[in-house]
Amino acid sequence: MKRFYKFLMPLVAIVAMALPANVAAQSTCDYGTITVSNADTSTTTTSFFPAYAYYNYSVSEQLVPADRLEGLGEIHSMQFKPSTTTAGSHYNNCEIYLGMTTQSDLSAGWIQDSTMHLVFTGSLNYTTTDWQTVTFDSVFAYDGSSNLVVLVRRSHGSYASGCGFHAYDAGPNMGRYAYTDGGAIAFGSIPGSASSGTSSNVAWYRFSGCYIPVSCARLSSVSTSNPTPTGITVSWVDTLNSGATYTIIDMGDSSVIASGVSGSTTDIT
Secondary structure, three states: OOOOOOOOOOOOOEEEEEEEEEEEEOOOOOOOOEEOOOOOOEEEEEOOOOOOOOOOEEEEEEEHHHHOOOEEEEEEEEOOEEOOOOOOOOOEEEEEEEEEEEEOOOOOEEEEEEEEEEEEEEEEOOOOOOOOOEEEEEEEOOOOEEEEEEEEOOOOOOOOOOEEEEEEOOOOOOOOEEEEEEOOOOOOOOOOOOOEEEEOOEOEEEEEEOOOOOOOEEOOOOOOOOEEOOOOEEEEEEEOOOOOEEEEEEEOOEEEEEEEEEEEEEEEE
C-alpha cells in the first residue's frame, strides 16, 4: 500500500520502502477520516477525567492504549461523554495536552515534559449528557503505535459538586489527578502543593482524524530548498523507520523520478 505526502511541490510524492510493505506519509486526510474510541469497554463513571470540578483548580492525566487507536494518524478532535450535567458550567479556562509514551501505566509519575503538545485552550463546558466534541486548535501527529497521553488542566477558579463522566476500568495507575483551591497548577511541576492520586477508572474518549492504514509508516517535516531552474532539494524525517529507502514519484503521471534513495534528503533534477 502506498501513501503520498503532498507538500510544497504538489506534483511530487515520497514513498518509503521497507519490509514487509511499502510505506509513506501524508499531511492531509487522503485516505479519509476515522473516529476511534475506548468506549466499547465496560461502563463505569469517574469524577476526575477529563477534568475534576470539585476544587477550583485541577489537572487530570490518563493513558489511552494504542490498541484502541488503530488506524489513527493526525488527531484533529476528541469527544468526552458526561454522565450528568450538574457541574457542566464549571469548565472554563481549560487546556488539553497530548503526548505519546511506551509506558503501559502512570505508576512512574506524571508525564508533563516537552514531548507533550498543547492542542486546545478554551471552555469544556457542557449542557447535555451527549458526546461533547472538542475541536483542537492544532493537529496532533500520532505515530500509530504509542500509547496516547491525555492531560487536561482546568483553571476555572471556582468549584461545583456533582461532576461525572462515562468511563471504564482500565487497570491500576492508568490515570492521575491533582486538585487544589490555592491557585492554578503549573504544567511541568504537577502536583506541586496540590493534593493528588491515581485512578484505574478513566474516561471514555473518541478521537477523530486522518486514517492511516497499519501497513503505512509516517514521514514528517517534509521540506524543499535550493530551487534552481532545473531542480530542487527535498528533505524529510522518517518517524518510524530511519533505515528505509525511498522512491520519489511524479504525482502528475505517476512516473518514478528517483528510486533506492537512502538517508533523509535528495536532489531532484
